[in-house]
Amino acid sequence: MQDMLSHSDRLLNLLDKAYDAPFRPDSFDDLMRAAHEFYFTRADAAAPHALEAGDYDNNRMITSHLDRIERLLNERELENRAHPGNIASPALSTLLIDPATGEVEGNPNAREFFGHDFPVHIRKLNLDPASRTDLMQMARQAVGQEGFTTDIRLVKRRQDDAAHLAKCGRWVSAQYSTGGETRGLAVSIVHFQWSAQALAFCRSMFDLSASETDVLAALLNGKSQTEIAEDRCRSVETIKSQSKAILRKSGCRRITDLLVLATTYGLIADDGSSLPQGRAATGPAIARPDRIFTRADGRKVSYGLFGDPAGKPVLFVHGLVQGPFFPADMIERFRKDGIRVIAPSRPSFGRTDPPRDWKDFDRTVVEDARLLVAELTGEPVTVVAHQGGVSHACRIAAALGSQAKNMVMVSAGVPIDEEKHIAHMGMQTRIAALGVKYTPRILETMIHIGIVTWLRKGLKPYAQNLFSNSPTDLAHLEDPRIYPICEAGILHMIEQGAKALIHDGKAAMADWEADYAGLRCPVRWLHGGCDPIIRPDFVEEFAAAHGGAPVEIVEDGGNTMHLSHSEIFHRVIAEAASS
Template identity: 35%
Template sequence: MSHSQRYFEMLGAAYEVPSGPDRFDAFLAAAMAYFFEDEAEGLLAGDVPRYKGDDKTLDTHGQRIGALIEEASRRGSEKSERFHAVLDISARSELVTGNTAAAHLTDRDFPCHLCDLPLDPEAISEIRKSLRSGEHQPQDRIILASVGERQVQACLALIQRPKDIADRVQVSLSYIDWSDALMTRLGEAFGLTHSETEILEGYLANLSQKEIAQQRDRSLETIKGQSKAILRKTGCARMSDVVQLCASIAFLMRQLPEQETPPSAETWMTPKENLSLLPRLKGRKLAWYTAGDGEKPVLFIHGYLQGPFFTPAFRRALAQINVRLIAPSRPGFGYTSPSPSDSDFNETVVRDALALVDHLGLEKISLCVHQGGTSHGFRIARALGRRMGDMLVIGGGIPIDEKVHLSHMDRQTRFAAMATRHAPSVMKMVTSIGLPVYRRRGTRAFLEKQFSKSPADLATLSNSTLMKVQAEGLYHAVEQGAGAWVRDGAAAMADWTDDLEAVDCRQIWLQANDDSIISAQDVAACITKRTNAEFHILDGHGTNILHTAVEDITDALARLQ
């Protein structure tokens, strides 16, 4: 597939996300496919362009889609009304009235005429049959109806001619979201092949065999043959029976849209305990935290999701070694003001750190740098010059070589690395769309996705203390939106080799053996050749090394001078 085709596939998938948060994963897959010829091996497609600046068109799409998702979330509390609609229809005049849900679903003001409803012709025909019957129907009629004009939805329609209501027919409409997850479960339950499951999805969308054939670019005979297989495997005589069976299963599984992804009750707010603010130039403010109250100050440069917040056990250990961590938030993270522009982000990080050291009156200070903060830590260390003490690097990164390091990264990190380098606007789009999705799904869902390839990290989510501190780190990363994350990713992916080489202080590196962000062996290959670096790989730890290797970290902090 060409670059332009992959681009529009990605954009099309992005516009599907507002219709259901479950579609974000399909969009993310399309975004990854935009970059990689072979995702499993981390092979970058040869035709991926490299943008020096932003793609303004893509930025506009991302902002628009993000706004649509936010609006969909805002209306979440109203969803249940929109999908349980009741229409009341006069047999004599075909005049229709309905409840609030019916008005939402049909986008009509009542009363209106039956022919004005946005129902498909077959559904209108079935309703008119009941209207013409002239008497109570002992057998309710259940059909699949297409509702809507701009966005057509497949609904179950229950048509009734109540015995105690003269001259009336009632139609109840319920919308089922045939999500990818639900279709997978239906296919597995009936033993359908992947192709048969996709054909079933076409019937559930109220498409004809001819329309399904056109949609799938297959012959009508092929669709008919696979339809017979569906009937055989489900034990049904007619496809309408299969539709009703699937609808029954969907209701039993409670897969209505408002129940499938309920809005999270979680409030995403960065903690303010132990927070201080330092006024900066042009009205900016630098937010910084302290951990511990020891006499030995260490400047802590946080990573993305595991800092600058610490477990009670870590704080107790700091007290024992008489260390006080001073942890500034980078521009746009937490409560620190953003940098004036993208181009001076790295310089602003360094200037803020030096201003904080001056404000505290520190003539010399050691550094503790963590994960995504590594490149910034070396820039700061270089700028400190003779005021620089020792350095502890926890789960540190290194300058990325696309040909060497990509294949060892987990898929999220690999994607972020390449999006940041080659198409930052794609990264902006993913974060601006993903953030409202995960605010709805909740922190646990985000972290489970982030750690999906790391059993050691997934296990930490079962510990309420570790879960809490990681959630706080996530809030800190996106307190002001996704912009800082994108800028920070660009800083980590830039070539900061000169800064690494320029820092000659004593360094202690602690690397997790099971780190899914970057291979410990790749980091070792870069660092162990340095005469001023002491390098350790810690078994049994993953991305969460900051919280799980407390004893090793505090032992190293105690040795800093």
């Protein structure tokens, strides 16, 4: 009883930190420490007996607490970002509007974007009259209306044809953690100029016609349906019909939802030319999973097709952080090697639809891959299992049968033995390993907190935190060839929320040894000597116990090994595809 009581105390401490996180965005480390204490009785020992006995996911009281924390996250996300203490965030132009005085505060990005210093009266703010009136009215509503919630608006500067996406919510006083009063409106503006590349990416993601793409572009620049009809010499009903078609194809219910989603994809696809003052991003072009395969049942699967169009097919089953992305030099090497890489996104990753039933997540992964391969090729396929995609890759290879001619395991790890392997993992990986198995609902909320926290701080700090226990990978984040892949992979991973990570994590933590043992094709392993998840000796031990599949150890390879040591990766894949 005493042990269970102490474990309950640790759960209460974890919930307390989770409640605190929406109000204190700098408290994520405290949450992680509380989570580690909850999952582990000692620094080196898990507490599965207490986790199993707790049955936390079926506890109504705990579920009620988690639901409330999720609501707080949704309500406070913008307030945390726009609070004066966080206004220096470099990600967005942030404004704080006080309707009582008309004074507007802004961060450095806003000073650059609007072209003048802050504070400034809203009458002098570089906004067109309609945008200024709209924001001031919302500021009054934020203070005076009890039911005011966050909203999306399009705003324009004076003499500026382009419209910019603005997320608006309450601006609360510095005492907000103790219930301080609302002061006005917090506005976060994405200053993004639509390039042809970004618009083309949205077109491919939504599977739009050329005419629908033109209508989307006009909507993104703040034009009304009447204005679009006049510009295009069409009836308003025609434009309304096309707008409805765009909503249907994008899966959005409202135009504002569409604008958010389209801008998200525009930012992902943009080459940096849209940044203010011509501050274009540097680094190589990235090949993206921008094709859409529509299954017979209507589900859409996003995938990339890279390399030689007539080459030997290789199915790349992606991991988490790098996803199905490759730099331009690797694509060129695939072409030279005569390889065609098929790289699908798993359900609810990137633009792939979620499964119709989350209980069928693993089966849907296999079906998506099998149907996609059947659509694209009838040739024998080399299956590449990348990191946490390994359990899926084994099941996909089994489903392909004789069409799977061989497999390559790249940083793929082994089935997790809690007593043997977890003690050697970093804190966040250890927490995730037990969380997906014993308390997925609690872990889903923690992942949501992490997404909100680290996206506010920026993707680079998020990646640095993710690799904090891997000096090798931290060094690789400074490589302009590697970091853009990690950034794109992180966005791909979290784009549709935390639920996919939970189900994908369950698959990685499940005992997939029987799936591996059932393979009827040759297997070889490529593993980093500095892998932060699974030590290479564990991989060698597992391979030796299952037929002695060859393991090639890359001595200084880490989580980003296939990018940092791409010449080895290419050699191994080319040998497998040609065998």
